[in-house]
Amino acid sequence: MTIRTRFAPSPTGFLHIGGARTALFSWAYARGHGGKFILRVEDTDVARSTPEAVQAIMDGMNWLGLNYDEGPFYQMQRMERYKAVIQEMLAAGTAYLCYTSPDELTAMREAQMTAGIKPRYDGTWRPELGKNLATSPIGVLPVVRFRNPQSGVVTWEDQVKGRISIANDELDDFIIARADGTPTYNFCVVVDDWDMGITHVIRGDDHVNNTPRQINLLHALGVAVPQYAHLSMILGDDGQKLSKRHGAVSVMQYDEDGYLPEAVLNYLARLGWSHGDEEVFDMVQFCQWFDLDHITASAAQFNTEKLNWLNAHYIKQADLGRLATEVTKRLALRGIATDGGAEMAGVVALYRERVSTLNELSDAVEYFYQRIHPATEVLEKHLTAEIRPILLALTGQLADCAWTALSIHHLIEQAVVSNGLKFPKVAMPLRVLLTGGAQSPSIDAVMELLGREEVLLRLNEYLA
Ligand code: GLU
Helix, strand or coil: CCCEEEEECCCCCCCCCHHHHHHHHHHHHHHHHHCCEEEEECCCCCCCCCCHHHHHHHHHHHHCCCCCCCCEHHHHHHHHHHHHHHHHHHCCCCEEEEECHHHHHHHHHHHHHHCCCCCCCCCCCCCCCCCCCCCCCCCCCCCCECCCCCCCCEEEEEEECCCEEEEECCCCEEEEECCCCCCHHHHHHHHHHHHHHEEEEEHHHHCCCCCCHHHHHHHHHCCCCCCCECCCCCECCCCCCCCCCCEHHHHHHHHCCCCCHHHHHHHHHHHCCCCCCCCCCCHHHHHHCCCCCCCCCCEEEECCCHHHHHHHHHHHHHCHHHHHHHHHHHHHHHCCCCCCCCCCCHHHHHHHCCCCCCHHHHHHHHHHHCCCCCHHHHHHCCCCCHHHHHHHHHHHHHCCCCHHHHHHHHHHHHHHHHCCHHHHHHHHHHHHHCCCCCCCCCCHHHHHHHHHHHHHHHHHHHCC
């Protein structure tokens, strides 16, 4: 059997963390089992679906590298197929026309609630052996209802939650086509999963309630029932429902915030799934390891600190050219041009060990490409009257020494030793004048990258 999984987003918003994890698990399950991963766009809620949302979901999947083998299939383009299946069910007697009007339904519901019973369709138009149905009223467009079994239970072995059984008398004859002929949500999902040969439905557990209805429909159609794996929800850092501050935003926001896709993927993989104590792994490894048995049934909690830790790890490992491109792009967005300035790959190499996001990396290296003037207090603290002439002399020597970190280091050292000082006494004011702040990696390496001309310019501005 070829494993076939699908990701079936409703395009009513962007791809958020929960959706991305569902997509990742479905994708990985197919990839790890030589199967196929299908993208299906569930766009039948015309009022809420937008082409922008479709694009946003695809952008998110693209950024994460979750490539699909088939699709995207759009439910709105499959209407004829749904209508044909509805006709077949009507002919087979597994579905029937119901003329109960919305007003009658409301009255029915109210009467049931007053009587203290669960509101449900009362089966007036359900054909039964030996039952005489009323003649269809003129001028009322019927809906189509599924003839749900009235006894027995629907049971499935949920791959995450274990065995789930629902009594059929809990489910009423739900509508599969509205009066205007349009098919309803559960019906489309079932026809799609059937037509697309889906073997494993991996989705959020907000769909658990739909599953018994979908299984009954599949039985009525006489087709195979897939395995179901319902993923528990993701809670925010604070244990509450995901909010805009963490996770409920588009995955593209993570790109904007300076996360690498491989860090987000690695992070998502561990959100409700584990392989021993493994924390850091790439997607090749993940696809090999991923199984449904080790998905946790309890809710997973988002942990920004851990995501940052993983991101820092991947930034340390990333190709320097790629980091350089990322930082160049981010600085450009801030209006800071980098061409003609310090060599970016060298600059990011100097800082990448110290940051956990690309945005922090961009913040850290801004001073290479634009002057950042030190605050007066910082300047006064480090550029003392005693140190001024020493720096001035050093500036003279820097004008014609070999321009390498090593020879720059020697010159600073000489100035330190010949004046009987400690190294920071000279290095700190240099830092302040060159970077605008009192913290930087080794100052000689910074100077080499800044370039002689820029170093002299910045020093002379304060010393000359
Ligand atoms: N379209 C549904 C959603 O976005 C998913 C349905 C399914 O996976 O069966 O929540």
